[in-house]
Amino acid sequence: MWQQIVFWLCAAGAVASGVAVFRVDSMARATFALLASFVFAAVTVLLVDLAYLGVLVLLMMIMEMVIMVLFMVMYMMNPAGLMPMTMVHNQKGALGISAGTFAVLTAVVYLVDWPSSGAARPADPAHALGEAIMGSKMLVMIVVGLALFATIVTTVVLATHRGRYDRYGDRLDRRSPDDPVRGGVGR
Amino acid sequence: MVEQAPWWSALLLPVVLAAFAVAAAMFGSVLTARTAGTAPGVAAAAPLRSAAGLLVRQRRSTLAADALLWRAAGVVLLLAGVLASLVTPLGRWSVGDLPVGVVWFNAMEVVAWAAVWLAGWGGNSAFGLSGGYRFVAQGVCYELPHMFALTTAAIGAGSLRVADIVAAQQQLWFVVWMPVAFAVFLLTVAAMAFWPPFDHPLGLDVAGGAASELSGVDRLVFLAGRWALLVSGSGMAVALFLGGGSGPLLPGWLWSVLKTAAVLAALVWAGRRLPTVRMERFAEVAWLVLIPATLVQALIVSIVVVAR
Amino acid sequence: MSVQDYLLFAAALFSVGLYGALSQQSIVMIMMGLELMLNAVIVGAAAFWYFSSPRQADGQVLVLIAVTVMAVEMAAGFAVTTAVFRARDVDMTDMTADLKG
Numbered sequence: 001m002w003q004q005i006v007f008w009l010c011a012a013g014a015v016a017s018g019v020a021v022f023r024v025d026s027m028a029r030a031t032f033a034l035l036a037s038f039v040f041a042a043v044t045v046l047l048v049d050l051a052y053l054g055v056l057v058l059l060m061m062i063m064e065m066v067i068m069v070l071f072m073v074m075y076m077m078n079p080a081g082l083m084p085m086t087m088v089h090n091q092k093g094a095l096g097i098s099a100g101t102f103a104v105l106t107a108v109v110y111l112v113d114w115p116s117s118g119a120a121r122p123a124d125p126a127h128a129l130g131e132a133i134m135g136s137k138m139l140v141m142i143v144v145g146l147a148l149f150a151t152i153v154t155t156v157v158l159a160t161h162r163g164r165y166d167r168y169g170d171r172l173d174r175r176s177p178d179d180p181v182r183g184g185v186g187r
Numbered sequence: 188m189v190e191q192a193p194w195w196s197a198l199l200l201p202v203v204l205a206a207f208a209v210a211a212a213m214f215g216s217v218l219t220a221r222t223a224g225t226a227p228g229v230a231a232a233a234p235l236r237s238a239a240g241l242l243v244r245q246r247r248s249t250l251a252a253d254a255l256l257w258r259a260a261g262v263v264l265l266l267a268g269v270l271a272s273l274v275t276p277l278g279r280w281s282v283g284d285l286p287v288g289v290v291w292f293n294a295m296e297v298v299a300w301a302a303v304w305l306a307g308w309g310g311n312s313a314f315g316l317s318g319g320y321r322f323v324a325q326g327v328c329y330e331l332p333h334m335f336a337l338t339t340a341a342i343g344a345g346s347l348r349v350a351d352i353v354a355a356q357q358q359l360w361f362v363v364w365m366p367v368a369f370a371v372f373l374l375t376v377a378a379m380a381f382w383p384p385f386d387h388p389l390g391l392d393v394a395g396g397a398a399s400e401l402s403g404v405d406r407l408v409f410l411a412g413r414w415a416l417l418v419s420g421s422g423m424a425v426a427l428f429l430g431g432g433s434g435p436l437l438p439g440w441l442w443s444v445l446k447t448a449a450v451l452a453a454l455v456w457a458g459r460r461l462p463t464v465r466m467e468r469f470a471e472v473a474w475l476v477l478i479p480a481t482l483v484q485a486l487i488v489s490i491v492v493v494a495r
Numbered sequence: 496m497s498v499q500d501y502l503l504f505a506a507a508l509f510s511v512g513l514y515g516a517l518s519q520q521s522i523v524m525i526m527m528g529l530e531l532m533l534n535a536v537i538v539g540a541a542a543f544w545y546f547s548s549p550r551q552a553d554g555q556v557l558v559l560i561a562v563t564v565m566a567v568e569m570a571a572g573f574a575v576t577t578a579v580f581r582a583r584d585v586d587m588t589d590m591t592a593d594l595k596g
Contacts (some may be wrong), residue, residue, distance in 0.1 A: 004496060028528065106503060
């Protein structure tokens with residue numbers, strides 16, 4: 001019974017704070033509203049016995065949102081929302097499309113006869129997950145690792161404005177790189 | 188071994204953390220008095236006096252502050268410090284022995300990122316915000332070595348449950364065969380609690396950084412949250428690397444208390460002896476030295492676990 | 496709780512995210528909408544694992560993939576925003592419609 005109550009409270013909280021993301025003026029508040037939405041959703045994941053994945057989502061999302069808020073403040077014209085303004089296009093269309101999507105999805109949710117399983121749930125889902133990604137689903141783990149590595153390289157290449165010629169000179173013959181910020185390793 | 192304590196122990200947890208924090212603050216204050224050559228007796232009460240002073244002082248307000256997020260910052264930081272200790276055992280008892288205790292501990296610590304940034308942002312002050320940015324920059328440096336240190340202990344025990352990790356150290360404490368992970372863990376706990384030498388986010392060069400505009404009760408709650416993080420980090424260091432409550436003669440809870448106090452005292456003492464590390468220096472050290480070191484440590488531990 | 500409740504919740508999250516992704520002009524705000532949509536995937540996958548096939552870990556693996564996709568999406572999105580902003584001082588999608596057919 002208490003699970004029902006917690007689930008519906010969290011579901012309502014997640015959707016409400018999700019809506020708040022696009023309603024508030026302050027970018028910091030928008031980002032932390034999104035974080036609240038993630039935290040509520042993570043609680044519903046915890047409710048279905050997925051302790052590891054629920055806490056992992058919590059951990060990831062806090063880190064992501066703090067990074068996100070930095071970029072929000074950096075790129076938005078009006079980060080603190082002191083001068084309210086709207087930056088939207090085709091709002092009516094977007095509203096219609098998303099309402100339509102919600103209607104269709106809801107119809108599917110209630111019309112389809114979802115399979116249910118009476119099979120016993122594993123005692124330790126995290127262990128089952130570990131066995132899967134290191135066994136039958138190892139390809140997933142390999143691809144995820146490669147994708148993350150490719151992302152690291154790509155994002156650094158895209159985001160940095162200094163290349164190796166800036167650091168090591170036009171002939172790449174400088175012995176120590178010329179960086180605007182000296183690091184701590186003493187190069 | 189470690190077992191779930193009854194529910195009311197959750198109410199005792201903040202009390203225990205506060206006792207550790209006050210004792211450590213007094214210790215630091217006495218050390219200061221000894222250096223300055225003033226009476227240690229008076230200095231021991233100084234933290235309590237300044238806490239009482241903050242409690243009665245009126246809040247300062249700033250123009251166009253984001254009051255909601257600003258007030259939330261201190262409360263969230265304190266809450267995170269207390270919740271992180273939920274899984275830390277004291278001798279035989281643990282308030283909440285979660286099956287994913289190590290991940291839970293890490294998730295609660297990361298909350299500090301959001302809390303410190305919010306404390307800097309909320310006050311609508313340039314110094315405060317740059318302090319908040321400094322902490323996030325420091326965060327992306329300490330977090331990965333910290334995670335790998337936690338992972339190493341979990342690999343050694345083959346479990347994410349803190350009780351299992353303590354039980355796996357019956358014969359040999361993890362600090363003996365994971366010294367690098369232990370050292371990195373202590374270092375990153377100090378960085379996480381922006382404790383000196385990693386107190387650049389509260390640096391004097393930016394007029395107190397993230398806490399510059401905090402005053403009165405807000406400041407007290409924020410600083411208490413910082414202490415809670417430091418104490419919970421020390422407690423976790425004991426559980427993960429120093430055998431938890433195991434030891435001869437004395438009961439388990441007393442060993443836990445003694446070891447935690449020793450780690451905490453070492454952190455407080457080291458913080459007073461070392462100069463502040465700027466985050467851009469720490470960044471390169473963290474990524475080029477600490478992460479490879481912890482990875483090699485994790486690899487060695489994994490090989491030992493598989494081979495044994 | 497039933498699988499329908501969870502899917503209804505996921506559908507609501509997805510629709511809110513879709514609205515944000517379609518209506519916002521700022522690239523950063525669009526990414527927030529995308530994150531909400533991916534969050535719906537996490538909720539849906541967790542529910543399917545619990546109610547439909549707890550014996551196989553497929554649902555859990557899908558959650559893991561969704562979390563990874565979120566991280567990649569955010570990193571790549573911010574890198575592109577940074578590159579565009581650096582090149583033209585622009586952070587809105589309407590001003591970067593060069594590839595529009």
